[in-house]
Amino acid sequence: MRYGDVQRCLRVCRAGLLAALLAAPAGAGEPSVRPRPNILYIMADDHAAHAIGAYGSRVNKTPHIDRLAAEGIRFDRCYAVNSICTPSRASILTGKYSHKNGVPVFNRFDGSQPTVAKYLQAAGYFTGMFGKWHLGSDPTGFDRWMILPGQGVYHNPVFYSAEGRVDFQGYVTDIVTDLTIAFLDERPKDRPFFVMCHHKAPHRHWQPDAKHAETYGGGGIPEPATLRDDYAGRASAAREATMTVARHLNRRDLKLEPPAELKGADRERWLSAVPMEVTVEANGVRTTLTGDALLKWKYQRYMRDYLGCVASIDDNVGRLLAYLDRNGLAENTIVIYASDQGFFLGDHGWYDKRFMYEESIKMPFLVRWPGTAPPGSVQGAIALNIDIAPTFLEAAGLPIPPDIQGRSLAPLCRGERPADWRASWYYRYYHDPGHHNTRAHYGVGTETHKLLCFWKTDEWELYDLAKDPAELRNVFGDPAYADTVAALKAELRRLKAEVGDDDRYAHEQPPDGADAMPELLKKKAPAPPGAVR
Numbered sequence: 001m002r003y004g005d006v007q008r009c010l011r012v013c014r015a016g017l018l019a020a021l022l023a024a025p026a027g028a029g030e031p032s033v034r035p036r037p038n039i040l041y042i043m044a045d046d047h048a049a050h051a052i053g054a055y056g057s058r059v060n061k062t063p064h065i066d067r068l069a070a071e072g073i074r075f076d077r078c079y080a081v082n083s084i085c086t087p088s089r090a091s092i093l094t095g096k097y098s099h100k101n102g103v104p105v106f107n108r109f110d111g112s113q114p115t116v117a118k119y120l121q122a123a124g125y126f127t128g129m130f131g132k133w134h135l136g137s138d139p140t141g142f143d144r145w146m147i148l149p150g151q152g153v154y155h156n157p158v159f160y161s162a163e164g165r166v167d168f169q170g171y172v173t174d175i176v177t178d179l180t181i182a183f184l185d186e187r188p189k190d191r192p193f194f195v196m197c198h199h200k201a202p203h204r205h206w207q208p209d210a211k212h213a214e215t216y217g218g219g220g221i222p223e224p225a226t227l228r229d230d231y232a233g234r235a236s237a238a239r240e241a242t243m244t245v246a247r248h249l250n251r252r253d254l255k256l257e258p259p260a261e262l263k264g265a266d267r268e269r270w271l272s273a274v275p276m277e278v279t280v281e282a283n284g285v286r287t288t289l290t291g292d293a294l295l296k297w298k299y300q301r302y303m304r305d306y307l308g309c310v311a312s313i314d315d316n317v318g319r320l321l322a323y324l325d326r327n328g329l330a331e332n333t334i335v336i337y338a339s340d341q342g343f344f345l346g347d348h349g350w351y352d353k354r355f356m357y358e359e360s361i362k363m364p365f366l367v368r369w370p371g372t373a374p375p376g377s378v379q380g381a382i383a384l385n386i387d388i389a390p391t392f393l394e395a396a397g398l399p400i401p402p403d404i405q406g407r408s409l410a411p412l413c414r415g416e417r418p419a420d421w422r423a424s425w426y427y428r429y430y431h432d433p434g435h436h437n438t439r440a441h442y443g444v445g446t447e448t449h450k451l452l453c454f455w456k457t458d459e460w461e462l463y464d465l466a467k468d469p470a471e472l473r474n475v476f477g478d479p480a481y482a483d484t485v486a487a488l489k490a491e492l493r494r495l496k497a498e499v500g501d502d503d504r505y506a507h508e509q510p511p512d513g514a515d516a517m518p519e520l521l522k523k524k525a526p527a528p529p530g531a532v533r
């Protein structure tokens, strides 16, 4: 036995003893016999709730993800506190806002800080992390991990683990699932498991596999009502953002083929440019599209690929659920399907996320928790990504450390809403100008209203969500809302102080480092058994 293995055994033994003590009911003479639940956390990247059947999608079908809603609970107001990939991941792991976990933008996560994975591992859980990590540093708190470097790629991806790089043939969504299943197969059967299955899909550049390349290629995907939003009445940020379907999707996004004679940098330039006309051929007739006809075509092309990526995720959620069924694990495993944030699917004319508008901040959040979550139920209370870590700790029977800012969703999963549950929440986005020229902002949300402050220019927006769920009418300057503005401004100040946001990252942000390539990529690791495709 190697030294590392000895250390691991000792750690497991200590953790097992601690877990047994924690599992013992107060005053009981012997430990509880009820096994602690396993936790399977499946998370996609940029999967908007409105591209899930159970959330009322008009654009696609997701039968396997829907099964989790039918057999569990659907959260209708689960939000990311900073709606972008790397910060949301840091908030999920730590249960803290960006200014507390040190990840406001795309900087490196300090892996020495406490995380839910470390707490669960110390309590005897066998822990795993597979797929997109995108936190710049190596995962900590996991017994097994294998992650994509940076964003990773869709086809024939490279992964790396603590041992080095592994080259895969195949499609990334299938491989992330294979790795998760291999982890489950090889786990010690006498310990509960916690595994994070993190898909890269459906992140830009939206590359579906061959099976689903044309699943949504028929051209009939319904357009959102706000595709042609003119941003009238809003702060200048909406007009300045460079993420419109019409004017910012480039030829690479739209899967246009470069002329064969273009090579190297010329080819890259061509792919990175935005086409202002596109010639299509149907039934032998060539048509050049411009203006609104081109917008319609771009929307269909964007959504064909985005939804094709989602279809593979749905297939693979089905594979994981079937695995749990086959192996008698369904009853004692909490299964969650989530995304790190939402996404604009042409809503307000956009792709991407970042803004504190509903399509961007809303995470799909479905929880199948047998014996706890009533099947087919819906929860409308405000949940946040910082609530995920404390939820897992409570599920494992562990105390929730006082520095965790989120709150366990366990009562909400039971269909309850505690009397003192939050009625408002604090949001803050930092990455300005970032990739899409998005202005920094913070804001406060309630179930009925949302107040946004673009603080650099002191521009404000207020939306009456009950009357204007699409957030098209900024009523900040409407005298009828003067009292609401005053109350929400006060609430924003209160929340900002409560969460301890001292503006530390407002003017100086840490350097980007989430895409840093690890040294380990130079070293070839043996492929894990059962996972090679």
Ligand code: CA
Pocket: 045, 046, 084, 085, 340, 341
């Ligand atoms: Ca994301």
